Amino acid sequence: MKFTVSSTLSYDIFSDTTFFFNIMAMKSDTQIIESESLIITPAIAFEEFTIKNSDNRFIKMEVKKGVSFTISYQAQVVTSYKQIDEQTLLKPMPFIKMDHDVLPFISPSRHCESDKLMEFAKKNFGSLPDAYSKALAIEDWLFTNISYVQGSTNSSASATDTLVRTAGVCKDFAHLGIALCRALDIPARYFAAYASHLNPPDFHACFEAYLNGHWIIFDPTKLAGLNGLVKIASAMDASEAPIAIYFGDISCTHMDVQCHPVSPDFTPFNWDLRRGGAISY
């Protein structure tokens, strides 16, 4: 599928500030950037880089006190994904054969205190026969038991907070999903994305569980089609994948995020159809 994605962010700068932005679509075998542009108005020098343990793309720049600027990213991205059939997912994969680089995604993180949710996870999902069934049940449980409520949360909320509040936004659904997977020894990670058909448009967050060698995508909010995602970042949780990290005194004055399929006849992936095969980007 081909998508046009864009984000436009405006800031007022009250002290000399260094910014690190993570808003560019990721480059991978399953996600090809056909074209992209990054325009900063007024013009400010910037540098792009990735860090060694990830494919997340960062932009860094220094902005002087008193400046007001806008950063606009736009890209045309072609995504593909594999549909992994149940037989493949249900084949037992011993931990010893797990890709080594997956190992960190079994540990708890700032917003995903899987270590505190061992008993809860076991009690609610532990009797299911395999990791795929558990991850699907977690996704369903989140959709049924947690309410999507704008303003019900803040940047400090973690998985146990969301469990108690039973409400949150997309990042909170993702965090609780990740924490429950890890509590059941299923590696899981945060998936930051542009998403089509989100209303209102915004950045989106889902999660991936590592099942029999594949990172399978789950969206417990069911707000976006699973085929309508353009990946920005993989991370332990939202704390590792912020849109912007900055060192200075600033104010964000405007934000606009868009994601549109180029083809007029794009159909968001019907949720239940997915049951015939899991999606891996």
Added chain:
Amino acid sequence: MKFTVSSTLSYDIFSDTTFFFNIMAMKSDTQIIESESLIITPAIAFEEFTIKNSDNRFIKMEVKKGVSFTISYQAQVVTSYKQIDEQTLLKPMPFIKMDHDVLPFISPSRHCESDKLMEFAKKNFGSLPDAYSKALAIEDWLFTNISYVQGSTNSSASATDTLVRTAGVCKDFAHLGIALCRALDIPARYFAAYASHLNPPDFHACFEAYLNGHWIIFDPTKLAGLNGLVKIASAMDASEAPIAIYFGDISCTHMDVQCHPVSPDFTPFNWDLRRGGAISY
């Protein structure tokens, strides 16, 4: 300095279990392994690996239900360290020039909720003129205000818990130190080590702050000499650097950890002498 380090861990295994151990001394320019051995009794096949974002060395192995085994690691390690003078540390280093791979160490993590400690950190250390002074003041503050008390903590404790309890063990000191540094925009990471002169002998934890291009070591417990450390792992916090990760039902029945200088006239680094120059491994 040359050290003999060893650790011996015994386990009873109640279900087929996969283990990942992280007990081997790290290899680096400043830490040379002269010799090492890993003996598992009874013999069990194992594999060594590192993951792409770190130099932490892992051993993995599968153990059958019903087995009782002992893993014994022993090594002779030569460590060196640089003494960085204050002039170097005090030179202002702009964020934009920071090594990119340091960026993750500014984010909060499971046990280091730096995002919750912004005001506390600013209020107590924010008026100090530079990052090095802040990190030193944090180390001193921890030593003065937090009590080292065996059994005062558990594996779930985080930096804010330790702040409220005012007591902990070495990992808790390290976590609160890391969180306070990150809250002040100083990258900081967990440093798991063998340490000489610890009483009782055990694994040790310190922290490193990234100051003007150097990872400087701090030990707020003041329990081990700064020149008596043999590094095992760098990590966001203890959740990323456990001695053992396992998938199965087990019980640890015995643990012995040793670290001894080979030279009889080794003198633990006098804490206050350090003030003339920071230590970087």
Added chain:
Amino acid sequence: MKFTVSSTLSYDIFSDTTFFFNIMAMKSDTQIIESESLIITPAIAFEEFTIKNSDNRFIKMEVKKGVSFTISYQAQVVTSYKQIDEQTLLKPMPFIKMDHDVLPFISPSRHCESDKLMEFAKKNFGSLPDAYSKALAIEDWLFTNISYVQGSTNSSASATDTLVRTAGVCKDFAHLGIALCRALDIPARYFAAYASHLNPPDFHACFEAYLNGHWIIFDPTKLAGLNGLVKIASAMDASEAPIAIYFGDISCTHMDVQCHPVSPDFTPFNWDLRRGGAISY
């Protein structure tokens, strides 16, 4: 029903200490003390009192440094209870007619943060038609979803902790039950008791919900018969009803608690039979 209850507590005293004990059976219309004795060995002067807002009976005494003593309470108590039929409980009672002294039991307390559980309570029990059905459903939910596990908790645990851990002991069940009731605007309070047929014998904790003018008893652990309780104290939560409050440096060296029906043919109240009518002490 007639019961013999007893508790024997021994202490070593390391500094001059003032004790307040709350181990005596409560006196009320439905609980008659036929005989009781309190023996302190060696003899120490004590005074009995109640405080103005409750019928909880306290013993206070001063003990000198260096003393080791045992306090032994024994009583023969006749309890009665009313069985309130559903029709009575289901009659709507407007808040405006609620006994004024019940008002405090709608507020959150140390271990019952009902204010944090509003959404959870509404989501899980809010659709039930009346307060009695809600309280019954809470009791059942606790029995099904929380595991009774010795050692799974500590004195600091609160209702939200228990919700996340899904495990606790009798006080934790009571706290979560109370918090969920209050979150649904049902006044609820802690019920500390001697209980027959507890294994191992110990002090017990249940909760009462205020339903249409009656304090109805619930025991979500289902460990004791509802007709086998001898009340010690009513309280907001366990923090207000400790066995002993003390000011000094002490160690409890022994504790024995007993509660036995005098009649050999006493039958613990069958749980399901209760459904035909709620129990009010």
Added chain:
Amino acid sequence: MKFTVSSTLSYDIFSDTTFFFNIMAMKSDTQIIESESLIITPAIAFEEFTIKNSDNRFIKMEVKKGVSFTISYQAQVVTSYKQIDEQTLLKPMPFIKMDHDVLPFISPSRHCESDKLMEFAKKNFGSLPDAYSKALAIEDWLFTNISYVQGSTNSSASATDTLVRTAGVCKDFAHLGIALCRALDIPARYFAAYASHLNPPDFHACFEAYLNGHWIIFDPTKLAGLNGLVKIASAMDASEAPIAIYFGDISCTHMDVQCHPVSPDFTPFNWDLRRGGAISY
């Protein structure tokens, strides 16, 4: 001193609602109500009551769905207070002689988890020679270390939250003060009041510590004169002394609170002068 106090609260009512208001000045030996009026517009029947364990005055009323109403309370109140000299406060008072009704105020409560702050309190204030010095030091510590910041808190915040955030409003200062006192075995309670010279005008919260038989007032915000207070309620903490408890769906649309000395030459009590003698209402 004579004060005119008033509060005016307006509500929109979306479902039949029962209200309990606690906005009337308390009646006591040291606080005489010369005149007062309570006007509800449009007229709604109400009833006044107190509950047995306190002198807090409640108004209750039922309001129908669809009504918008305003409740206006106004009173002229004469307050007096005792100045207790240091000699009196420093006389050691054994716990055994403590007024029994004070006992509950040593327990932790919803917003004052004194049980979690034992070590912190001991470490920071435990070496002071007597309870009065400790309470004064706590008040000073709060004033110095906690920032008064509107909007830095919410109704859920507790003493340990405030300790970590180092910011709050008057209720948070009071809660942390109460918790630290109780952690040191000093009974302490919440003091809700009208206060002159508050800017902006609002309800105010202080705390009282029970010292040698007297409830001594402390205001760690130092925002109001200690002689400018008109007491509304005593309570374990704010959860027991809300302005309004309601059962229904409502919105508060307006609030105005006033407190003015009648005498033009009233001078707020100079903080430091207080050092010559503590204030007891």
